[in-house]
Amino acid sequence: MASRAFVPRLSSASRSFRALPQFQSRSFRSTSRQFQEAATAAAVPVKRPVGAFRGGLFGFLLGSTLAGASVYYYILEEYKVSNELLTEDIYALQASVQRIHSYVTELENKMGQMKK
Numbered sequence: 001m002a003s004r005a006f007v008p009r010l011s012s013a014s015r016s017f018r019a020l021p022q023f024q025s026r027s028f029r030s031t032s033r034q035f036q037e038a039a040t041a042a043a044v045p046v047k048r049p050v051g052a053f054r055g056g057l058f059g060f061l062l063g064s065t066l067a068g069a070s071v072y073y074y075i076l077e078e079y080k081v082s083n084e085l086l087t088e089d090i091y092a093l094q095a096s097v098q099r100i101h102s103y104v105t106e107l108e109n110k111m112g113q114m115k116k
Helices: 007-019 032-043 052-115
Strands: none
Touching: none
């Protein structure tokens, strides 16, 4: 008896399963315009966002490079200034040595004339 009680319900459930093949037999159809839009959308490369790690690494390398370049040019400028000062001091020393040399030769000439 219990088996007969569920028979009508199963038969109604089987009728609902018979209605499903109408939806399954439907095929995919699209117009050429929609197909072209889909093709162009797929052809455009997707830009990946810069992640926090890559952005941080890029920022660190950029900052380090800029700091290194600025320090290099600062040291190069300081070297040029110190080199110019040293060159001026060398020329001043050379001029004073030439003056002393001329004074000494003049004194030697006077001493030589006094001895005669």
